[in-house]
Amino acid sequence: MSIFDRTDSRLFYAGSYAEPGGPGIYLCELDLRSGAMRILGQTDGIVNPSFVIADMDAWRLYTVSEQSEGRTASFAINPADGGLTKLNELPTLGADPCHLALAKAGEEGWLLASNYSSGNVISFTLGEDGALAGIRSNVQHEGGGVHLERQEGPHAHSAVPSRDGRCAYVSDLGIDRIVIYRLEDGKLVKHGEARLPDGSGPRHFVIHPSGRYAYGMNELNNTLTVYACDVDQRRLEPLEHVGTLPGDFRGENYPADIHLSPDGRFLYGSNRGHNSLVRFRIDPASGKLGDPEWIGTGGNWPRNFAVLDGYVLVANQYSGNIVAFRRDAETGQLSPAGQELAIAKVSCIEPLNSRAGAGTYSLPPEI
Known part of the structure; x- marks a missing residue:
């Protein structure tokens, strides 16, 4: 029996900042009854696989290699035991790739890679076997912002x-803009942009399942931006900017990751420094955020997290632990499950499902 057929557990891969020759990608299991986690396998040979993404329709995994001469790699996932077999590896034509995404239009699909330090974005074509087949386009951003460092x-x-x-x-942290591209047969063609207040530093971005709203995490000014989306015209309009921190916090903080609940009713964000997750309720009529609530992440520097x-x-990078929280589906509130898993320099969590990839939503009837 495949480990993906288990009904009492959920599998996930974890990426990390791994040294050359050491393990960097971990296959892990979450016990849905207790919240306990364990490592089932590990893969080495990739330097700093800090961000991983799975395509469970094709049983493939992709990872960055975050270094000055950036690379990305493709793997086949064994449907029986979740083991990884490397298919190939290609350069990202930039420095420090930090994010990957799969874009699918019908039967076609492309892999998008964001190079942080060099400020360029790559689209890769994918072969029939899911391996990286070549670079379709490379777009270079220009400019800067008010934050000198x-x-x-x-x-x-x-x-x-x-x-x-x-x-x-x-999302380009350096120029305070969300740059919108059309994907024309996988080629990135600039379409427009949304400008943010100076010094915002946009980092991560999610689109609401209704398609009417989107949300962006801003690293440099500790805010979340709510956007109205025009799907047909591919436009974004900022509606409001909401703080990610309690009003009485005065320390250093850099927001990182952002995710929606599976039903689209709640939004969560991570705070590095305050070391917390913040939960917001989403107003179904306006898409705006309210009723913030914070909980400590049980570690240091929550870089990435996953909502199941x-x-x-939650992946706490500096303390090297993944911490489990129970989530109340009705209120969106989090409570410690009393379980954690030690992984050195852990930076990314990618949940797996044998029928669909991470990020599958069920749209509530009122939205």
């Missing part, structure tokens, strides 16, 4: 495709 140039931090795979929204049915798993 962090915005001396462009810093593409994530590229998030639309649900139909026909466009991508690129019943649980949230």
